[in-house]
Amino acid sequence: MTTATAPSHPLPHTTTPAGERYDGVIDLERVKAAHRPLYTARESFTADGNTAAALATLQMWRALIFAGFPITPSTKWIETVAAKVAAQGGHRRVKLLEAEHAVADYLVGAAAACRDLIFPTATSSVGLDHMTETTRSLGASGLGNVMIIDVYRATANFPLCIEGDPSDTLAHRDDGFIQICARGKQQIYDTVIQAPCLGMHPEILTPTMPGFYGIKDSHRSARLQVEPDAEIHAFQDGWIPPCTLPGLINGDTAMGNCVTSRHFQGFKLEQKRRMEQVFEWLPRIGDDFAQRFGRPGLAFYDEAGWPADGAVDIAVVSMGPDFGTFEALRQRYEATRRVRVAGIAMRLLTPFPREAVRRRLARARAVLVVNQAHHFGRGHLTLDVADALDALPGAPPLVPAFAGLGGADVSSATWEEMLDEARAVAAGVLPGAPRIYHEGAAL
């Protein structure tokens, strides 16, 4: 990973491509000066995932308006933001709108008008679905200053379930958002701080969707270390340059323009090019964060148990907090089964980091892919991993599995059952059809 230093920018004086200035519209110096810090020193306390995400957004001086609509399990995000804004007073506003679609529309207008400010919200499941008409436009809009924090919940598919699996976020993979999965309170907090740096990067200009598992992380409390607001501002200001106005490509945006096929294709090519720039900049932002705050920053995935040469019998690909249970039993499994096991927990979901995943899995004898979202095929993650390994001669066989659907617990016994199947494949057994696992049983 390359070592990065954030580029240095003066606070922006916004200028259009034609040279028009918008200095009088928003005085960013005054906005920044008006910020009332939540923390002036590093502090540590217990917090759940929603609180961690809320605190991170509140600490950004560029976040002035918090639009939202409550939905389980993300509700505490807007509750926490509203309580803190009310307690602090000052210039910030919370906009409780009538529905999620309205929230997304509000974000569009506000973010387009104030490209240098950050517009966060949080939602879940059908809330994200309600936003869909607008999120598809937002994804193409170039409004990298929009951040939808998705608190994963199972209900991209009925029946209704308030528990957390990533069915909702993975059903929205092609909306055009940069999707990053966080696990654990600290990673949630840190990810929300870094996400706008990525989305608002001039090479990327794409909205972000950091997310974390509902209930399993949104409602789980653990120690959280928060940074002083001033340090967060210094970090973000280093990465967020002045944004040109008003649009991306010859002044056009994705909002409302009805274009020819030729223009549409060109637009999509450009959108895809910007999205792929994430592979270049995400590690650099992550490195800079790590240097500044002393904790791991953004990465394509978390790793567990990889030997230096990368050669393992079983490689696990998963995401979310249940990967921790795998981490906890991995060494014991290796010792009792006499196999080498390592794993990655995906952080960057969209765009999927094909090259990095291919390199990491290249020397595995079998790859167990644990999907937690409903899918009628082999699973979203499985397809992405298959795509990543496609160009690899002698690619390891994939063992697709489903566990934790509907936020079900993924117990140690379930992990062992899945690993046993992968172990058989590593020993030469042909992989079977994808299975659903629960409580140590293959259903």
Place this chain on the structure above:
Amino acid sequence: MSGPRDSVAEVKAAMGVPDRSARTLDDARPGTGLLDPQELLRDSVLEIRGDGKAGGGLVLAFQTLAALALRDPELHVQEWPFFSSARRGANIRSFLRMSRRPIEVACEVTRPAIALLMDESAGRSVDFAQGVPKGGTFVLNTRRGPEECARHYRLTGRVLTVPGDDIGTRHLKHAIGNVSAYVAMARAIGGFERGEMVESFLAMLAKRRIPPGLIEANRAALEASDAAIQSGTFHEAGPEDHAATPFAGYGQLPPGAQTALRLSRDNRTADYARSGFRLRFEDPATACTGCAHCVTNCPEGIIHFRPDAERGLLVTGVDVSSYCKLCGECIAVCPEHLFKEMPFQDVWEESEVTT
């Protein structure tokens, strides 16, 4: 899942934690046969589980325990609740892990060293002691004493009881036992000073902007709880008591039917119903139009009907004995207003079917 023959090594293995001590259960506290929470916390992970009812303060009690633990900068904690899609009065669970090492494991706690029963009515639906190893600790919010509880619930290990609802009623004008449960749990874990235990709880209330007068009432409740805890060590569990029920799959799922998608038949959703009321179906004039809206909208599938030559089907009654949670769907959709929510004074009449 093994029963009361578990050892400390097995408990740690189940948690995915290397057992460095490699001692058997009976060595855990020499001479006592008890699991030592402080030793688990130091050498591996101390796992705790609580059962209660939504709205009863179980989550607050666990959150406050987590905050209390984190006053020690070297401790790691993990605390979270499990809810179902149900309202006040439904069974809920809370989980807590504490360790001097970073906690990686994220699955639910199935082998708790300490188990709390916050509300005895919750114990009718679940075995709060399930999976607790021999020599574990059991904390109960109850008027009964430890010996009676140990006999009633067949417990082997340390039993702490506290009459939390009574203390809540006396000091907080509300039969809520979470203050007392918190104190008893902190005592069960050990290692906390009384003063910091009290101040941590009050700080949590202040953070929630509870009025100062109520905070002082809670202080009194905390003090009273500490004085009211009783404890003892008992050996009442049989070899198969509290063993986990093996997962038996989901059974046959009829397309579109929600009834079989309940967590289980054991989950008596009627327990979630608004207290003092029940559903009644009355159709003395056979006014049912056969529209079947009630049948298709009932999330529990408890409406009885029979084929009818003219109407298609005729609703004949509703089984309110076990699964009617008074959601009101049938009341809302019936065009003839044949369903009503009726007050009643007595307890549920088991297996009652009104026709």
